[in-house]
Amino acid sequence: MKRALITGITGQDGSYLTEILLDKGYEVHGVIRRSSSFNTKRIDHLYNQEELLDHRFFLHYGDLVDTSNLNRLLEKIEPDEIYNLAAQSHVKVSFEIPDYTAQVDALGTLRFLDAIRETGLKSTKFYQASTSELYGKVQEVPQTEKTPFYPRSPYAVAKLYGYWIIVNYREAYNIYASNGILFNHESPRRGETFVTRKITRAASRILIGTQDKLVLGNLSAKRDWGYAPEYCEGMWQILQHDKADDFVLATGETHTVREFVQHTFSKLGVELEWKGEGAKETGIVKSIDLERNKKVFAKKDLVNGITVGDTVVEVSPNYYRPTEVELLIGDSSKAEKELGWKAKTKFEDLVGIMADADFDLVARKGY
Numbered sequence: 002m003k004r005a006l007i008t009g010i011t012g013q014d015g016s017y018l019t020e021i022l023l024d025k026g027y028e029v030h031g032v033i034r035r036s037s038s039f040n041t042k043r044i045d046h047l048y049n050q051e052e053l054l055d056h057r058f059f060l061h062y063g064d065l066v067d068t069s070n071l072n073r074l075l076e077k078i079e080p081d082e083i084y085n086l087a088a089q090s091h092v093k094v095s096f097e098i099p100d101y102t103a104q105v106d107a108l109g110t111l112r113f114l115d116a117i118r119e120t121g122l123k124s125t126k127f128y129q130a131s132t133s134e135l136y137g138k139v140q141e142v143p144q145t146e147k148t149p150f151y152p153r154s155p156y157a158v159a160k161l162y163g164y165w166i167i168v169n170y171r172e173a174y175n176i177y178a179s180n181g182i183l184f185n186h187e188s189p190r191r192g193e194t195f196v197t198r199k200i201t202r203a204a205s206r207i208l209i210g211t212q213d214k215l216v217l218g219n220l221s222a223k224r225d226w227g228y229a230p231e232y233c234e235g236m237w238q239i240l241q242h243d244k245a246d247d248f249v250l251a252t253g254e255t256h257t258v259r260e261f262v263q264h265t266f267s268k269l270g271v272e273l274e275w276k277g278e279g280a281k282e283t284g285i286v287k288s289i290d291l292e293r294n295k296k297v298f299a300k301k302d303l304v305n306g307i308t309v310g311d312t313v314v315e316v317s318p319n320y321y322r323p324t325e326v327e328l329l330i331g332d333s334s335k336a337e338k339e340l341g342w343k344a345k346t347k348f349e350d351l352v353g354i355m356a357d358a359d360f361d362l363v364a365r366k367g368y
């Protein structure tokens with residue numbers, strides 16, 4: 002039985018990857034941080050399954066800033082595969098805590114690689130969660146494995162170190178270490194402060210009447226958004242390749258934040274019109290299809306939070322970033338050719354999955 006060690010197991014990707022690896026018959030070990038409140042809600046459902054009783058799913062306390070802890074974990078578990086997903090992953094927050102972001106996202110990767118080297122676990126394969134944020138102020142459209150990097154945030158600069166230390170340890174010490182350069186991937190498990198989830202959650206709450214407005218930053222930023230479970234399967238495929246290498250995973254389509262908002266409301270039966278520009282831009286309710294909501298949700302009376310003419314979207318410069326990444330669109334032909342990986346879920350379907358899940362959650366629980 003193969004043994005995998007996942008850092009960041011309590012995050013969006015960690016939870017999907019755990020399901021995928023348990024399904025494939027792996028023994029899965031996850032690193033969790035000590036927290037003053039529960040931080041395992043994305044993996045709690047796995048506790049009730051046979052895997053735990055089967056002794057195939059284990060959690061260990063740890064932190065990427067604690068070198069001796071990482072060494073101990075490696076010695077104890079001797080994993081065949083390591084997926085390093087742990088990170089301070091919020092780009093805007095990285096401007097507030099740049100030192101901590103570098104400690105975790107850059108040096109955390111180094112600590113792990115060094116632990117592999119020191120424990121002599123040379124056959125262990127290592128996956129590094131690299132990111133399309135490396136391209137930042139893009140030097141080429143679309144972005145491939147060969148596009149030069151130009152990071153635009155402390156997060157991206159820290160991840161740039163992570164990327165290159167992987168390449169260096171691969172070349173210097175012959176460690177099997179690969180970078181997955183993943184473009185944005187989303188799901189109903191996405192953290193609530195990332196823009197997609199913020200939008201689908203807010204739109205649901207606005208319809209039901211528990212929130213007045215959705216306040217966002219740069220509506221014109223463009224992202225290549227895919228569906229997270231497919232990208233987590235891609236992580237596994239990257240480590241099954243005969244040699245360690247770096248791969249872009251992306252959909253090849255790009256959309257603005259504004260389009261994400263428009264499609265979310267539309268999916269929930271509300272058409273918006275946009276007025277003004279920049280920080281004065283607003284999204285106003287043009288029409289509400291109550292019949293459609295009645296059919297889809299069978300909960301017509303729930304959708305009573307808005308009327309035609311209401312301003313439901315506003316812009317606040319508080320959400321602008323000191324340096325922004327304006328456009329991302331990836332080309333994952335290499336992954337398709339060498340791994341057989343291709344994104345399947347289209348933008349509108351992704352919006353639909355997330356909007357439905359959040360509407361359902363808000364309707365049932367009110368948040």
Ligand code: NAP
Pocket residue numbers: 008009010011012013014015032033034036040063064065066085086087088089090091105130131132133182183184185186187192
């Ligand atoms: P996420 O939901 O923010 O999860 C981050 C995980 O890292 C959480 O489990 C978190 O633990 C853990 N963590 C944070 N700091 C840690 C530390 N010091 N020591 C140990 N664990 C720590 O992120 P995600 O969306 O799943 O992304 C997974 C990885 O892929 C991240 O490295 C991210 O930077 C990268 N990435 C993400 C995307 C994307 O679009 N999602 C794209 C490219 C790359 P808590 O639960 O305790 O906070």
Ligand code: F7E
Pocket residue numbers: 090091092093131132133134183184185186194195196197199216217218219220222223224258320321322325326
């Ligand atoms: O922002 C704009 C914002 O925070 C997307 C992380 O997983 O993907 C993620 O990073 C865009 C940006 O994701 C708001 O300015 C507008 O242009 O959802 P986000 P991100 O910065 O792309 C990459 C690949 C990672 O690696 C990261 O770990 O949306 N935007 N208004 C906003 N963004 C947020 N968060 N909140 C707003 O109100």
